[in-house]
Amino acid sequence: MTWTRVRREAGTLWVGAVPDHPEWTALVEAEGAVLTWDVPGGQRLPSAEVHHPERAADWLWQVYGAASEALLAVAEGSEREVELADEGGPLAEPLAALARLGWLAAWWPASHVAGVPALSAALLAAEAAVVAADVEAVLDDPEAVARLLGRAAPAVHALAALADHPELGSEARALSERLAEVADDFGAELPAPAPLVADRGGWALAAGGEPAGGVTAMSGGGPLDWRRLPPGVVDAAAGLRWSLVRRDGRLLLDVAVPRAPLAYAERAGRATLRARADAVEFPLDAAEDGGAFGGAAEVPPSALLVPAPRRTVTVWAPGYAPEDEAPPDGDALAERQEPVLLHAEERLTAGGVSFAERVAALVDPEVA
Incomplete structure (x- = not known):
């Protein structure tokens, strides 16, 4: 009690x-x-x-x-x-x-650095649709199940691929059958989609060292505020890296943010990130190799007078988070985010509770 x-x-x-x-x-x-x-x-x-x-x-x-x-x-x-x-x-x-399934979709800290694999958004939606159907009568949103079914469509392929897995097969088949029943009850169609294509480049860390064609005058790192970034796009534990680079007679602030591990191309491709520091603001674009988001902007020579530990770089997703919030405090973010990372690591070690977590712990994430 x-x-x-x-x-x-x-x-x-x-x-x-x-x-x-x-x-x-x-x-x-x-x-x-x-x-x-x-x-x-x-x-x-x-x-x-x-x-x-x-x-x-x-x-x-x-x-x-x-x-x-x-x-x-x-x-x-x-x-x-x-x-x-x-x-x-x-x-x-x-x-x-x-x-919990909603939390996993929104806050699961996928990270190459911390060894936390990405979860399949489609499998999470499939599980959530099945559970939501059982409690639909008390939900405030009458369209909740229908929306989850729409996001769960790609799970049809993943569940079929897992049907013969020695440890997950029976659960995959059961979830597939129940998902089909819920879709039928709610008048939804679950087409057999093309296989999900995972982007292995997402496991790569942001390129370090000095950018091509320039000389690095100063470099450092900073925290990422998860509240300002869509789930499953950036590496939750890596943080950002910045460099002040002399290139072609100009001083540039170069910022790189590692992508989440095995982020699906569709999810990462839709993400738009921006960085702000030294009174300049600029976009961060996904690298062709998929390893990081990066961008640069010219800053005044006075930027070299700011000691590296005091330099603050803010990264956010426009339309997802306000642009005018104060820069994140590193210690405060660590206090908020470290328990989440530890929780994720413990759940993977214990086998997790949701099917999507068990798949991430036991199977090559490309399968799901």
Whole structure:
């Protein structure tokens, strides 16, 4: 049994507290409430932001248990400490599984440097579609299952390729059959797509040393803020590299960001990144060999007066993150991101929980 607080704040009822950082947060938007889990913290029962108690009361007891004091506190609108049964109600496990699959799609830290392989977005969507179909009645979005089925179409090929795998075959066949059933129930078609083509160049690190045709005057590195970048595009643990290069009589700031391991060409090809430093802003384009995003811009000679440890380079994806946020603090980012990397490494060692994680741990990622 665990204790948590139920409170009212500005017309909203809260069961427990949301995780400290978005990178740690798995969530499900349900009828009248948003449920959240602290993923690295191993939270079993969710916290809840109940913005419509009447709608949430129809199903919330199935998360916290029929005799839950939390449900009574929510219904009464009171503030109190409540005791929750660790196992929760019948919806606790499937909603947690759906939230975790969403977290894996958004925050899984694929990294060559940390040895964390990329997960198949299609397999994650296939698993999520199957789970979402079982809890569709309590989801806030009536089109959630249909959208997941659309993203799951490429998984048909991956599951067929895995059907004869000695350890994963039976699970692949079962997921394939269940996915077909859900698609039929929701009137969706799952065409047999062409095989996914993984880009092995994504495993390459960004080129080091001095850029061609120039002399490096100063170089250094910096952190990447995952909140500003689409999932599965850059190496989550590598960080960025920058160089001040004298070339053709000009001083250039050169920035390189390694791509995620085995990022699919379609995903990485759609990504548009930009860098900002020394009062200049410029695009970072994907290298032809697939190893990194890179770009350069001319900076004034005074840029050489900034000590390397004090130089801040910010990288973000336009349209995905605000352009005017303050530069990331390296220590703060490490505090937020290190638990996620450790969590991913532990799950791979333990065999993971989702099928996509088990595939990544056991199979050449090109298969899925």
